[in-house]
Structures are given as structure tokens and as C-alpha cells.
Amino acid sequence: MRQGGDDSLLFDLLDEDAVFLSPVVHTPQQGRQLTFAYLSAATKVFARSQFRYAGEWYAERSAVLEFEAEIDGIQINGVDMIWWNDEQRITRFKVMVRPLKAVNLLHQMMAGQLQNAAG
Template identity: 40%
Template sequence: MHPFRKAVENRDTAAVEALLADDVVFTSPVAFTPYPGKAITAAILRGVLRVFEDFAYVREIADPDGRDHALVFTATVAGKRIQGCDFLHFDEEGKIDDFTVMVRPLSAAQALAEAMGAQFDRIAREAAEASGASEETAGE
């Protein structure tokens, strides 16, 4: 089992964040523009864990060199059953530098967009706080 899968299934947000590269780019299934950076990606993933119910990875697919991984999942959002896939790319240090999510069906994607929209003020606040903390640490 991949460490990212284990961290998500254990709802271990600190372990999930530790696996993200500082320059990770998150591409959402419901937003047009990708989100660059570890702070916003980690905050989005925490938001997803808050809105997904009955989340489970059902299949794991990896390329032979280990740099690309696909994790197929199911969950429920606002009463809608969702199927999706996390596409992960790993940098030379083994950190996730590209994270793309695809989901189906459309009705579940719409429920996800609405649920995540309701989380977005909190997500933005968490990302800003994390960015400020990392800038303070970098300046020491």
C-alpha cells in the first residue's frame, strides 16, 4: 500500500502534508484553475476529508518506475455516491509534485463543488496561516 493511500485512509493530515512537495500543483475536478503550493493543497485535502463520507480507495495503479500513481476511490458527498481517481506524480525526492483529481458522475461532482465551496473560506484561511508560518520559519 502506498504511503499516501495509508495516510488518507488513516485520516492522518500531517502525514498527507508531509508527502507534498513545496511546489505541488493541485488540479481540482470542479475548479478551472489549478492551485499551486503545499499550503493550499494541504488545506484543500483537509477540506475534502471533512466533506467526503464513506471514503475508500478501491484500487491502486502504479507505473513501473514509481513516479506516477493512480488511486481509485469511492465516497459519498451530500447523499450522492461519487467515484473518482487521484492521479499523483512524484518528484525525484519522492514528494507529490502534481496532484490531479477526476470524479464522476456529474451530479456527484456538482455536490462536491457545492460542499467544497462551503469549505473554501476555511481552506483559504488555513492555507494563509500555513504560508505565514512557513515564511516565518524560513526567515529564522
Template identity: 40%
Template sequence: MREFRAAVEARNGEAFDGLLADDVTFTSPVAFKPYKGRHITAAILRGVLRVFEDFHYLREINDGDDHALIFEAMVDGKKITGCDFIHVNDAGKIDDFMVMVRPLSAAQALSAAMGAQFGTISEEAVAAAQAEAVAAGSEA
């Protein structure tokens, strides 16, 4: 979890990809359906870095392969408090990532800010998947 936390705190969005399992499930606090896969999850996390201001972790709770990282940030002038619930698989990769946030007004601000990012997020995820497919094809 140290690597993930360090990447977030350093706002190093490129580091996420190597920390996520290929089959990771990301459950958003503002979307009904979870997102599946490393590329979309990494792109969402990079999008969050673009919309969160003054992000910092307050506390970390660990129980074996399960981790809870409590954070605060600002979104569109609203203070948001949240928690990243993270599970790592046997290989040490994040395979389940769920975020919860409060209060409702901040969650709504987050929803609007992430909605504005989603075109970019989708493009990043598709481009990463295509680049990986090309690289895999050239290795064959």
C-alpha cells in the first residue's frame, strides 16, 4: 500500500497502472455500476487527481490484504472527506478499489467534476489498451 499512497500523494498518475491487477474492479462513489479493468481504473484515478485540490490522507487502516485510506480534499470549493477501501491480491496488486465520500454536496460536486473529465478518461483508457495490444503484438 506504500507504493499506492506515495503515488497518490506525489500526484504521479502514471504509477497507478503498475499497481493495479488486470481484472481490478473500481466502485465509484458517484456511479451506479462498477468499472472493470486496469486501464479504465488507472484513467479514473488520474482524473481524480485532476479534480481534487489539497488532497491528503489522514489515516490508514490495514488488515492483511484489506486497507482503508481516509482522505480529505477540495472539489469545486467544497471540502470532501472520503475513504479508499482497497484489497490486494496474492501478487500484491490492487484487485478491488471502492471509494466512499461525504457530505452529499461534495459528492455532487465530485460527480459533476468527474463527469466533465469522463471524455478524457475514456480516451486515456482506450489509448492505453490499444498501446498495450500493439506492444503485445510486436513481442509475438
């Protein structure tokens, strides 16, 4: 999760067939546009928190990044699991979040951001 910066850089990092797996949406979100929409919304949601990565684990073409944040007094703990291809483009991005109170808060906030982005 990056804070600030140029959104086009994030878009360019995503493979055309990227897949986003959300902790609250039961079906994979397929394609660069949808993956970008979810990651951009998450960036905005976490912009007002003290978001930080607490741990990082890497393999040849994947990474697991543990994150922590606090929004509205609710502690959020989660992981971003990221896979990329030979071209260094993200092919799959999975997010897991705990506790349930944090999942519910993020669900509500992400829905608002995605609605705003859709116009």
C-alpha cells in the first residue's frame, strides 16, 4: 500500500489480467481496471490512518506484507499477498484482514470510496 504519489504508477504496475481478492467480496475482481479501483480506494481509506508495514516475506515472484493501522479507534491487522510475473507486473493481489470489527469498518469505507469513484 503506497501513500500519496501518482496513481498512474500503480496502474502501470498491474498486469492487464490482474486479479484482486478482497476480504469482503466473495468473487475475484478480474482485470487491471477493477484491481486498480480497489487498490486506489484502499489507498484513500488508509490515508487518514497510521498505516505501516509490520513484516515482509519474499519469494522469487511473490511477497507477503503484514500491515497495521488504526481507523476510528479500531485496530486493523492484515496481510497483502502479492504475486507478479516475469515482466514485474502484479498478477494477483489478495488482502486478508482481522479482527471482524476491522473487516466491517473497511467494508463500509471501501464501499463509499468505490461509489465515489464510480461517480
